Amino acid sequence: MSFYTSLSGLRGAQTDLSTISNNIANVGSYGFKRSRTEFGDIMPASSKTAGQGVRLKxxxxxxxxxxxxxxxxxxxxxxxxxxxxxxxxxxxxxPTYFTRNGSLSIDADRYLTDSNGAYVQVMPADANGNIASASLGSASALQLPLTSGTPRATSLMNVSATLPSTADKPADRPVYSASNPYAFDRLDPNSYNYSQQTTVYDSEGSAIPAMLYFVRTGSVADGDAADTWEAHLFVGNEEASTVTGSTPATPIELTFDASGALTSPSGATAFGDVFPTGASAPLAISLDFGTATTQETASFSVGAFEQDGIASARLNDISIGDDGSITATFSDGSTQVLGQLLLANFANPSGLRQQGDGRWTVTGESGQAQVGAAGGEGFGRIQSGTLERANVDITDELVSLISAQRNFQANAKAIETANAMTQSIMNLRS
Structure with missing residues (x-):
């Protein structure tokens, strides 16, 4: 029997060595929890019988x-x-997993995932930032939004400009002749006097460049009946027209009196729908020069160039508070609470089943998961910009390793001694 008694000791020491070696091997694994082997003696057959060895509890x-x-x-x-x-x-x-490894990231589909690519469960927030009740059933994966707010397509542009009374008429420039007659062309700088760029937005909030070109068409000083200008509006690569279906597009005509005040148009001028490349839908834009647009003996300037479109704010960053609340910050400076990290705890965490990679699953011994938010009763707080290292003390493990090794050697020596005694008995019989 001594052989089997010592053999059980060898097996126990080998298991102890394996457990300690696993602890040491995972000293660099984030969220890893060390293990400890627990042994018990095997009950002897009677009070007059020696113990029968050790068993792994x-x-x-x-x-x-x-x-x-x-x-x-x-x-x-x-x-x-x-x-x-x-x-x-x-x-x-x-399956649902539980982990202490908080090395999170964002995947290609903008979901919040852990280091194993699994989806981190979050208690969602409503439009007002209120968090839903904490339960495994209500928790879900969190997909980060690309934008925030409700976009609005540009429908009105307000412009105030100062147009020089000394500006020439492009049609009179020497570059044009009977063989090369004048025609407005945005790609030909000789065909207009001034230009000004801005940005408009389509119904999805996408930014589209817009350009306004000013062309002087009449000068009282040159003998014309009135001081007049044309304003050509391009949205993207398309010119807007005040007359639907007109080819070429019809611009807005501006008329000034002798004092330089704008007399026509007297209000907003509506352009027909324009559908530039890249827009989600046609834009119907009105242009209002107001009463601040004048013709003076001054250089060209634009005092205001405003539009009523609204772009969707782009996601810039996310932050996680010590209560697990996830807040997104957008390009317009606004913030939005997206949800709150769900935490779980157990009556007997030691009963959880290891699944590798610092993950555990529920068993009957662990009890059901009790869920809640960080900072709540029974739950710790979350520290951002920090990772939890393995709870392995390398010094303690090395001491335990030496002890397990000595234990293994002692049991091996006991087997060797039992073998020598048996051999001696065999020699007596021979």
Whole structure:
């Protein structure tokens, strides 16, 4: 029997060595929890019989807090206290995993994922930033929005400009002749006096460049009946026309009196629909020069060039608070609460089943997951820009390794001694 007694000791020491080696091997694994082997003696057959060896009672995981490592990433998180992040491998259903590894990232589809590519579960927020009740059923994967707000297509442009009374008429320029008659062409700088660029927006909030060209067409000083200008509006690569279907497009005609005040048009002028390349739908734009547009003995200037379109604000950054709330910041300076990280805890965390890569699943021994938000009762707080290291003390593990090795050697020596005694008995019989 001594052979089998020592053999059980060898097996126990080997299991202990394997467990300690696994702890040491994962000293650099974020969120890893060390394990400890627990042994018990095998009950002897009677009070007059020696013990029958050792048995492995279990390998218990030690869910003590690991040390923190500072990081420059906003999405590197650590739980200071109790709790696990909750993840799923698929967007719909699939097994639920629990992890302490808070090395999160954004995948190609803008979902928040953990280091294994699983979807981090978040309690969603409504339009007012209110968080839904904490439950596994209501939690879902978080997909970051690209934009915020409701876009609006440009429908009105307000312009105030000062047009020089000394400006020449492009049609009288020497470059034009009977063989080369004058015609407005935005690609020909000789065919207009001035230009001004702005940006308009389509119904999806996409920015489209717009250009306004000014052409002097009449001068009282040159003998014409009135001081007149034309304003050509291009949206993208298309010219807008005040007369639907007109070819070429009909511009707005501006008329000034002797004092330089604008007499015509007296209000906003509507252009027909224009559908530039890249726009989601045609734009119907009106242009209003107001009363501040004048003709003076001054250089060309634009006092105001405004439009009523609204672009969608682009996502710039996200931040995660110590309560797990996820806040997005957009290009217009606005912020939006997207949700709150869901945390889980267990009555007996040591009963969780290891799934590798710092993940665990529920078992009957662990009890059902109790979920909530960081900072709530029974849950730690979240530290952003920090990762939790393995709770492995390399010094303790090396000491335990030496002890397990000595134990293995002692059991091996016991087998060797039993073998020598048996051999001696065999020699007596011979």
């Amino acid at each position: 279990g390998i218990q995981q030690q869910f003590t807090q690991g040390g923190f490592e500072a990081s420059a990433r906003e999405l590197d998180l650590a739980i200071s206290g109790s709790g696990f992040f909750v993840t799923r491998n698929s967007l719909e259903g699939g």
